[in-house]
Amino acid sequence: MTDERTFTLAYAHHYPQVERFLRGMLAGRGDAPDLAQEVFLRLHARGPAAAGEAQVRFWLFRVARNLALNELRRWTLRDAMRPLLALLAAPQPTPHDALVRDEDRRRLLAHLAKLSADQRAALLLREWEEMSYDEIAATLEVSVAKVKSDLFRARQALRAAWENER
Amino acid sequence: MTCPRLEETSALFDGALGDDAAAAARAHVDGCAECRAFDAHMRRVRDALREPVAFAAAPAPRALWRRRIAIPLPVALLLFALLVALLLPRRAARETGAFDGFDAGRAPVVVVRSRGAR
Numbered sequence: 021m022t023d024e025r026t027f028t029l030a031y032a033h034h035y036p037q038v039e040r041f042l043r044g045m046l047a048g049r050g051d052a053p054d055l056a057q058e059v060f061l062r063l064h065a066r067g068p069a070a071a072g073e074a075q076v077r078f079w080l081f082r083v084a085r086n087l088a089l090n091e092l093r094r095w096t097l098r099d100a101m102r103p104l105l106a107l108l109a110a111p112q113p114t115p116h117d118a119l120v121r122d123e124d125r126r127r128l129l130a131h132l133a134k135l136s137a138d139q140r141a142a143l144l145l146r147e148w149e150e151m152s153y154d155e156i157a158a159t160l161e162v163s164v165a166k167v168k169s170d171l172f173r174a175r176q177a178l179r180a181a182w183e184n185e186r
Numbered sequence: 187m188t189c190p191r192l193e194e195t196s197a198l199f200d201g202a203l204g205d206d207a208a209a210a211a212r213a214h215v216d217g218c219a220e221c222r223a224f225d226a227h228m229r230r231v232r233d234a235l236r237e238p239v240a241f242a243a244a245p246a247p248r249a250l251w252r253r254r255i256a257i258p259l260p261v262a263l264l265l266f267a268l269l270v271a272l273l274l275p276r277r278a279a280r281e282t283g284a285f286d287g288f289d290a291g292r293a294p295v296v297v298v299r300s301r302g303a304r
């Protein structure tokens with residue numbers, strides 16, 4: 021068992037980011053909090069720091085990515101759009117000025133859902149976790165060249181989708 | 187039409203280029219309208235993603251990391267059928283006055299949770 025103190029610290033420190041990453045990866049499909057718990061259950065069950073403390077973060081996001089991929093395989097495209105709408109309908113107090121940004125956000129989320137999972141994972145780790153290319157590559161267990169190309173393609177795809185709507 | 191150095195511009199945006207490569211890339215972006223537009227697009231995506239309300243990180247639930255019990259639907263139906271089979275005879279017995287130990291307030295509750303069904 022992972023020593024409890026290390027686990028508690030990792031949980032407090034990384035849970036919010038892991039859950040957010042999962043929400044982005046699932047883009048409205050599946051249950052992000054449930055998967056996030058699964059990630060930490062696995063951390064808890066895994067032996068003591070097999071990888072060093074510094075590696076825990078990468079390990080967490082790698083497991084989260086893998087769980088998200090499994091979850092996504094269970095969803096058909098048709099299913100994907102339905103909860104996405106529900107997710108977007110989550111009420112938020114929106115001052116008039118925020119309406120435009122809401123619209124941008126809604127479209128961005130819809131477009132994120134259309135990226136390949138690899139592209140989405142790279143983009144979210146880059147923009148949310150502010151990981152370097154080396155760190156993203158280590159986390160996702162891919163080459164740095166693939167990270168570079170996935171990020172570029174993700175941005176290109178988002179631009180194409182964004183501009184198609186205008 | 188499409189600048190062949192767009193991917194480099196993307197890497198520059200991420201601070202992923204070495205000093206020399208970054209200087210060269212920056213010089214190119216300054217002179218290339220397409221790369222400047224792409225840079226602006228990347229910035230817009232970053233801003234939208236990082237907007238606090240959009241994808242705010244939820245606080246860690248306190249001690250919630252234990253697994254919620256999830257019963258697959260078929261198993262839940264079986265359990266329910268079993269429960270009915272067990273309780274019905276007792277209820278029938280009570281109605282005939284032959285049995286009076288049944289406490290309705292203690293009826294077991296089965297929570298059904300079906301993954302991905304929402």
Ligand SMILES: [Zn+2]
Pocket residue numbers: 189190191192214215218219220221
């Ligand atoms: Zn260019």
